[in-house]
Structures are given as C-alpha cells and as structure tokens.
Amino acid sequence: MAETRDNIRYLSSHEWARLEADGTVTVGISDHAQDALGDVVFVELPEVGRTVQAGEEVAVVESVKAASDIYAPVAGTILVCNDALDSAPETVNEAPFEGGWFFKLQPVDGNALNELLTPEDYRALCAADDH
Amino acid sequence: MLKKTCLNSCHIDAGGKMVDFGGWEMPIHYGSQLDEHQWVRESAGMFDVSHMTVIDILGSEAKLFLRKLLANDVDRLKASGQALYSAMLNHEGGVLDDLIVYRLADGYRLIVNCATREKDLAWIRACAEPFGVVVATPGQLSILAVQGPEALSILQSVLNPAQASLLSQLAVFESGAVGDWFIARTGYTGEQGAEIILPNADVETLWQALLAGGVRPIGLGARDTLRLEAGMNLYGSDMDEGVSPIACNMAWTVVHNGRDFSGEGAVQAARAAHVQPRLIGVMLKERGVLRAHYPIYSGDACVGELTSGAFSPTLQCGIGFARVSASAQPLFVEIRGKRLPVEPVSLPFVRHGKPVYTVIS
Incomplete structure (x- = not known):
C-alpha cells in the first residue's frame, strides 16, 4: 500500500501540492505514482518565472516505463525548481514527498488548493486504481 | 486467465x-x-x-528441411551442439520470427518467441509436410x-x-x-x-x-x-512480418548459397533496391529518454522512426534503434514536439559490461 500524507492535497493525475507557511505551494508526485512509474530516470522541469494555469502541463517525468506529464495544481508563477533531480532523479522514487519535490510556485490564490482532492479522496482513488 | x-x-x-x-x-x-x-x-x-517455445525437428530429412525453412544455413552447424541465430521468412521475405537453432544428436532444436508460437507452428508444420520430418513441441x-x-x-x-x-x-x-x-x-x-x-x-x-x-x-x-x-532485436518491435531482414540489421544472418530458402527471392530484391530502409543504433546527445515510435529527422525530412528505445543504465543516456530510409547527418529525434540531435552509432552499444560502440560520422 502506497503512503499518503495528510497535510497536503492531491490531483487525480497523482501530483501532490503543499501550501507552505510562506504562502508558496510545493509540487511533486505521490508515492502511488512513483511506484506505478518504476525507476525515474529524467525529470524535465519548467522555467522559473513562467506563469501557469491550473491543469496546465508544466513538467515531464520519464521513468524506465513511460513519459508522464505533470500538471500545475493551481494557477501561479514558478518560483524555483528542484535542480537536484538533474543528477539524482531516483530521489523521486526514494522520497516522493520530501527531496523528490519538482517545483514551487507562488499561487494566484492560496485558497485554490481547497478545490483539490483531500487525502481521503486520494486514498479512495488509489484503492480503486489497485483493483 | x-x-x-x-x-x-x-x-x-x-x-x-x-x-x-x-x-x-x-x-x-x-x-x-x-x-x-x-x-x-x-x-x-x-x-x-x-514462456518461450521449444520446437524439435527430428528425422533424416531435418537438415534438408531447415535449409529451406531458415534464412541462415544450418549446414554451418558442423557438430552436434552448435547453435545459430536465424530469421524465418515468409514467401514475401518478411520476418515471421527470429530464433536460435541448436543442432542435436538426432535433429535440431528451435527456440522461438512466445507471442508467435501458434503462427510459427502452423507455418513450420505446413512447410514440413513434403519432408516427412517430425515437428515436436516437448x-x-x-x-x-x-x-x-x-x-x-x-x-x-x-x-x-x-x-x-x-x-x-x-x-x-x-x-x-x-x-x-x-x-x-x-x-x-x-x-x-x-x-x-x-x-x-x-x-x-x-x-x-x-x-x-x-x-x-x-x-x-x-x-x-x-x-x-547488446544491440539485439526484439520481435514485434524491431521486426515483424512486414519487414525484410535487410531492414532490421539482420542481413548478416541471411546466407545466399543457392539452396533457395523461403523468402530468398524477396530478400535479394530488397538487397538490390535503390532505397532500402535500415536499422541503425542512435544515442541521444542531450538528457532524456528515447522510446519506440518517436520520429527521426534528417535535416528537415522525416526519414523514419525509432523501433525500440530506452534509457541506457550503462551509458546513462537515451539509446535506441531507428529504422531510417536515409541517414544523412545531422539526425534528430522528435520528443514532445522538440527536435533533439541524435548520433548514429555502431551496434552493439555495450558488451561484457563496457561501452563498445563507435560514432558513425
């Protein structure tokens, strides 16, 4: 059973989004997603400063199995990317909720996160996926 | 089930x-x-x-039969136990399967693919009929x-x-x-x-x-x-019934010596054709992963596609096989709408744990 975290929100496309104390949003992919993808070998990250809409394709994660698009969970501006993934993409597998984060964005509206899936909703989605 | x-x-x-x-x-x-x-x-x-399929060909006419059935020549197996890699072609010269044939004391053993089992057996049995050999699946x-x-x-x-x-x-x-x-x-x-x-x-x-x-x-x-x-083909990806062995880097396994094997005429026509697609090794020069069916460009012209691709754990870069009708450089692969340079290289990429490829200029 894949791990989920309770203090964050999810997308049905398996990204997670965490509202930080400073009002920024950190984005990554879930443990369930990394497990389904298998070993991650390359992550294509967005340009810092880019303005994105909710649901827009902003990054790509390439695993041994497939290439998958990563969507922006909420509208905002890309503040910083996790460049450590360039040399250590396996961090996405090893610590998807910690060192394996993809990028941080400054949301247009922090409350937009409330529209995303709760941990309970996401767990139910993953359970359905597993059957 | x-x-x-x-x-x-x-x-x-x-x-x-x-x-x-x-x-x-x-x-x-x-x-x-x-x-x-x-x-x-x-x-x-x-x-x-x-899951792979074992087929034994037994009987006094087994060698005669396999010299007609296979594009490589089992006459090269001079002693019991020797093995040979071969294509099995249809009458149109397309690859029905690739296989390894081992010479046994009393016949030959073929190891063919899993997904092609029923098709192969039907073909082999039909071709075998005039020869009176035994086609057994132990x-x-x-x-x-x-x-x-x-x-x-x-x-x-x-x-x-x-x-x-x-x-x-x-x-x-x-x-x-x-x-x-x-x-x-x-x-x-x-x-x-x-x-x-x-x-x-x-x-x-x-x-x-x-x-x-x-x-x-x-x-x-x-x-x-x-x-x-290792530069080895995968049936169903790098070759299939619609592909000549000449177009999937298997020309070296096809032996022409007058024995008239199945598909030989078509292969000779393919060898003589002016424009003949061929399968080459390619490496991605930037970070990323190559995958089957990505299009390949020579300059601005689309000249083919990848038949296989992956991230090479040994070389730490994207590698693949590309079937191309022309390979005038520079070559590019299109990944998600972006064209990235690829380098044509000799196969295999890796042997005994070490890189052995050379860049083709």
Whole structure:
C-alpha cells in the first residue's frame, strides 16, 4: 500500500501540492505514482518565472516505463525548481514527498488548493486504481 | 486467465511485480529495473523465460528441411551442439520470427518467441509436410537464463558434476545435454552466461540454489534494456512480418548459397533496391529518454522512426534503434514536439559490461 500524507492535497493525475507557511505551494508526485512509474530516470522541469494555469502541463517525468506529464495544481508563477533531480532523479522514487519535490510556485490564490482532492479522496482513488 | 510458469510463486516470493505478457503472468521487475540491469552487468542475474517455445525437428530429412525453412544455413552447424541465430521468412521475405537453432544428436532444436508460437507452428508444420520430418513441441519444460560476469562460476557451483562438466566444455554458442537437461551458452544480454532447458520438476530447485549462490532474479523490464544495449532485436518491435531482414540489421544472418530458402527471392530484391530502409543504433546527445515510435529527422525530412528505445543504465543516456530510409547527418529525434540531435552509432552499444560502440560520422 502506497503512503499518503495528510497535510497536503492531491490531483487525480497523482501530483501532490503543499501550501507552505510562506504562502508558496510545493509540487511533486505521490508515492502511488512513483511506484506505478518504476525507476525515474529524467525529470524535465519548467522555467522559473513562467506563469501557469491550473491543469496546465508544466513538467515531464520519464521513468524506465513511460513519459508522464505533470500538471500545475493551481494557477501561479514558478518560483524555483528542484535542480537536484538533474543528477539524482531516483530521489523521486526514494522520497516522493520530501527531496523528490519538482517545483514551487507562488499561487494566484492560496485558497485554490481547497478545490483539490483531500487525502481521503486520494486514498479512495488509489484503492480503486489497485483493483 | 493468464498462463503461469512453474516459477510463478518464486517470482511473487521475490517481490516480482507481475504483468500480462503475451498471455503469461510474468515479472516486469522485482523492485528496481535499474538495479536489476546493473546486477547483470556486474554480477549475475536469472530470467525465467519458460514462456518461450521449444520446437524439435527430428528425422533424416531435418537438415534438408531447415535449409529451406531458415534464412541462415544450418549446414554451418558442423557438430552436434552448435547453435545459430536465424530469421524465418515468409514467401514475401518478411520476418515471421527470429530464433536460435541448436543442432542435436538426432535433429535440431528451435527456440522461438512466445507471442508467435501458434503462427510459427502452423507455418513450420505446413512447410514440413513434403519432408516427412517430425515437428515436436516437448512439454513439461522450463527455461532459465543465467547471465552476467559471475553467471558461469555460480552455475558451476550449483550444478551436479555431470552438468558442471558439460558446461565447462561448452564454448559460446554451443550446447549439450545431460539426461533431460539441455544447457546452452547463449543469451540475450551481451554478457557471459547460459540458458538451461530442464524438466518443470527440477526448475524450482535450480532457482533456489542460484538465489542462495547470489544470483538475483531479473524482470522483463531489465531484459529489454539489456538486450537493447547488446544491440539485439526484439520481435514485434524491431521486426515483424512486414519487414525484410535487410531492414532490421539482420542481413548478416541471411546466407545466399543457392539452396533457395523461403523468402530468398524477396530478400535479394530488397538487397538490390535503390532505397532500402535500415536499422541503425542512435544515442541521444542531450538528457532524456528515447522510446519506440518517436520520429527521426534528417535535416528537415522525416526519414523514419525509432523501433525500440530506452534509457541506457550503462551509458546513462537515451539509446535506441531507428529504422531510417536515409541517414544523412545531422539526425534528430522528435520528443514532445522538440527536435533533439541524435548520433548514429555502431551496434552493439555495450558488451561484457563496457561501452563498445563507435560514432558513425
């Protein structure tokens, strides 16, 4: 059973989004997603400063199995990317909720996160996926 | 209902992530495909390939028949036990399958692919009719491939004395039998190793002994990246019934010597054709992963596509096979709408754990 975290929100496309104390949003992919993808070998990250809409394709994660698009969970501006993934993409597998984060964005509206899936909703989605 | 090999519970015990592979429940990996790949390059791994098909051709006319059936010439097998890689072509010169043929004491043994089993058997039986040979599919057999720099020494330590003695006498691409075990120095990884065809009743004991000896189970995912690095084709991806052996880097296996094998006329026409697509190795010069069906450009013209692609764990870059009608450089691959430069290289990419390719200029 894949791990989920309770203090964050999810997308049905398996990204997670965490509202930080400073009002920024950190984005990554879930443990369930990394497990389904298998070993991650390359992550294509967005340009810092880019303005994105909710649901827009902003990054790509390439695993041994497939290439998958990563969507922006909420509208905002890309503040910083996790460049450590360039040399250590396996961090996405090893610590998807910690060192394996993809990028941080400054949301247009922090409350937009409330529209995303709760941990309970996401767990139910993953359970359905597993059957 | 998926078919299961005799090692199914062993795969699950080893943490195998099981998938539907051509109607068989097989392990795609046991945790990390990259780790499994590296383990085969550096130590020894084992692959359950019991889903593949064993076909024995027996009878006094077996050689005559196979010289017509196969594009490579079994007359090159001068002694019992020798093995040969060959294409089996239809009358139009398309590749029905690729296979390894071993010369037995009383005939020949073919190992063909899993997904092509019924098609191959129907074709072989139809072609065999005028020759009066026996086409047998021995049942109750498992196949275990053990590959890697440590594979032979670990195998030696777990086999019984007669089997170990046989293995020690075999050169690469040679085989032999001890009782109802068949041992061959062949494989699909570019490493040292052996493939063992043995009774179902014996396979779990061998698996457990190899596991205890330090051989790790390897899934289909790493099997694919290992064979790709080794420059070996995958049937259904790099070639199929619509593809000439000349267009899938198999011209070296096709022997023209007047014996008139199935598909020979079409192959000769393909060799003579002015524009003939061919399969080449390519490497991505930027970070990323190559995958089957990505289009290839020579300058601004689309000249073909990738038939296989992957991230190479040994070379740490994207590698693939491209079928192209022209290879005037510079070559580009299109990935998600972006054209990135690729370098044509000689095959294989990797042999015995080391890069061996050269860039074609």
